[in-house]
Amino acid sequence: MAVLKITNLVKRFGGLTAVNGVNFEFPEGKISAVIGPNGAGKTTFFNMITGIYVPDEGQIELKGKSIVNVKPDRITSQGIARTFQNIRLFGSMTVLENVMVGMHIHLRSGVVGTLLNLPRVRREEQRAKMEAYRLLEYVGLEQWYNEEAASLSYGAQRRLEIARALAAKPSVLLLDEPAAGMNPRETVELTTLIRRIQQELGISIILIEHDMKLVMELSDHILVLDHGEKIAEGGPGDIRSNPKVIEAYLGKSAVEEEVTI
Numbered sequence: 628m629a630v631l632k633i634t635n636l637v638k639r640f641g642g643l644t645a646v647n648g649v650n651f652e653f654p655e656g657k658i659s660a661v662i663g664p665n666g667a668g669k670t671t672f673f674n675m676i677t678g679i680y681v682p683d684e685g686q687i688e689l690k691g692k693s694i695v696n697v698k699p700d701r702i703t704s705q706g707i708a709r710t711f712q713n714i715r716l717f718g719s720m721t722v723l724e725n726v727m728v729g730m731h732i733h734l735r736s737g738v739v740g741t742l743l744n745l746p747r748v749r750r751e752e753q754r755a756k757m758e759a760y761r762l763l764e765y766v767g768l769e770q771w772y773n774e775e776a777a778s779l780s781y782g783a784q785r786r787l788e789i790a791r792a793l794a795a796k797p798s799v800l801l802l803d804e805p806a807a808g809m810n811p812r813e814t815v816e817l818t819t820l821i822r823r824i825q826q827e828l829g830i831s832i833i834l835i836e837h838d839m840k841l842v843m844e845l846s847d848h849i850l851v852l853d854h855g856e857k858i859a860e861g862g863p864g865d866i867r868s869n870p871k872v873i874e875a876y877l878g879k880s881a882v883e884e885e886v887t888i
């Protein structure tokens with residue numbers, strides 16, 4: 628079954644069509660990847676799924692229900708969380724506090740309750756802290772819980788972003804270039820973490836990634852965009868040897884030389 632169904636999706640910026648009539652079904656509980664050369668429309672595609680951009684045409688359905696024209700925070704509370712290509716953490720807040728920020732949609736006590744320092748609010752905050760700490764353990768960052776987020780290594784900041792996204796208890800997790808800027812060891816750790824999130828937490832994962840080794844290793848299903856259009860979809864084996872995909876990445880000569888990616 629599709630967790631996310633995309634039908635004839637279009638987004639234009641002035642005269643440029645960044646996403647052009649894309650159809651795709653993301654399978655539930657699996658790892659899917661959206662790949663394509665620079666400027667292919669991947670981020671624009673993500674931004675429509677998360678409500679940052681409203682599509683000009685087409686439909687996006689989360690478990691059968693349209694999320695077009697739904698505001699980003701409502702989309703998060705309906706079960707879609709994401710990380711960003713450029714890390715967006717609160718650098719001067721602690722690592723633990725950053726995870727707690729991701730939880731706010733599930734906290735019931737409002738501003739008034741917080742100001743009055745009600746016992747119920749204190750209990751809720753205590754629970755939130757414990758849950759945030761457990762998430763830090765899950766991504767392997769608990770020893771830095773009280774450090775400033777900005778002091779973490781690049782790879783650790785990326786994992787913190789994932790912990791913050793998990794704090795929203797998503798059913799779908801979108802990862803925008805999670806391995807960007809990571810060293811090989813960090814990339815291997817990230818691969819293991821993404822696999823665990825899918826298998827242990829049952830979350831459907833959708834990633835945009837330029838690291839083809841990671842994409843081919845992790846993905847059950849791949850969507851390939853080029854100039855805003857879907858040029859291929861399938862499993863890693865199909866995609867790696869698809870002439871249209873090779874041409875989009877490496878040019879026509881690579882197809883003639885029978886290169887695979």
Ligand SMILES: Nc1ncnc2c1ncn2[C@@H]1O[C@H](COP(=O)(O)OP(=O)(O)OP(=O)(O)O)[C@@H](O)[C@H]1O
Nearest residue numbers: 640643644645663664665666667668669670671672
């Ligand atoms: N807000 C915007 N206004 C105008 N043009 C935009 C906007 N956002 C993206 N574009 C254009 O839309 C096209 C697709 O961009 P997008 O960022 O979605 O591609 P991408 O596949 O994510 O690229 P990359 O891999 O380099 O991040 C590009 O030509 C880009 O310049």
